[in-house]
Amino acid sequence: MRIKSFLLAVTATAALCSGVASASTELIVNGNFESGDQGQINWGGHQLAGWTTSGFNFLFNGSNVDNGGAPGTYGNLQLWGPNNGANNGLQASPVGGNFVAADGAFGVAPLSQTVNGLTVGQQYNVSFYWAGAQQSGYSGDTTEQWHVSLGNQTQSTVVKSNANHGFTGWQKETFTFTATSASEVLSFLAAGTPNGVPPFSLLDGVSMTSAVPEPEVLGMLGLGLGLVGFAARRRKTKTA
Known part of the structure; x- marks a missing residue:
């Protein structure tokens, strides 16, 4: 006994x-981007639930990214991949389904969401999957990167070098931020080079939770x- x-x-x-x-409670709304319209976000009626942007940022799924593309300001946009002549291994993220592709050199603007329910002084982990890709129809080497901000704090991923018609593959990143207000804006800003060869930073699986167990x-x-x-x-x- x-x-x-x-x-x-x-x-x-x-x-x-x-x-x-x-x-730990998940603080991000629609972090996997499954609730949204394929195409340029916040353009022509296309919306991405929970997120705002004014940039040249697109919502794709695994089937249309290199086959048909997604509608935007200048017509349908595709990324280089096996279905349009680049055997670069382009694929959907480990999360699957939809993902965001943001131009880092043209019409650059952050993808943002206001996060509520934060505790001032508390640390929070922001994790996400990301990769580098290139716009179909253009040629040349590129670089891709994300700048991630919570309020007035910013952390950046490494700069990925991407060969002509390339795809870097997905990786997971986690940044830790300290809340300075009960509500703060979380934003993702793509950065890439050069201007004439559109570099696209891909994003999926955004999550934000407390970095330490709750009391x-x-x-x-x-x-x-x-x-x-x-x-x-x-x-x-x-x-x-």
Whole structure:
């Protein structure tokens, strides 16, 4: 019976520990970009739920990005990929479905969302998937990068070098910011070179959560650890 009680306490604590990682509340609306119209965002009636922009930024899915493209100010826009003559491995993000492609050298403007419910002084992790690509119909080497801001704080990804008609592949990035207000604007600004060979920075899977466990979760974890300690002491006392 004593062993059973000890094992139950250990199991309960393990469950609480695993809950610490998942207890943080997701603060981003439509971070996977699944709710939106294919095409240039905020142009011609095309919307992306939860996000605003005035730039040359597009919403794509895995099937139209290099096959038909998405409508915009200057007609349908495609990125170089296997379906239009570039065997560069272009693919949708690890999240799947829709993703954003932002021109980093023309009509540049941030993709933004106001995040509410922040605690001043609290750290938050902003994670996302990103890659570099190029607009179909143009040739030449490019570079791609993202500048990520929360309020007046900005962090940047590395600069990716992208060969002619290329695709860099996706990678995951996580930045940690400290909230200075209960509501702050999270923004993603593409940066690329050169102007004459449109570089596009791709984005998907945006998430923002607290960087440390919430107080109530820590309290539950402490209670669980206390139960394990009590069970261990009781078992040791009765076997002495």
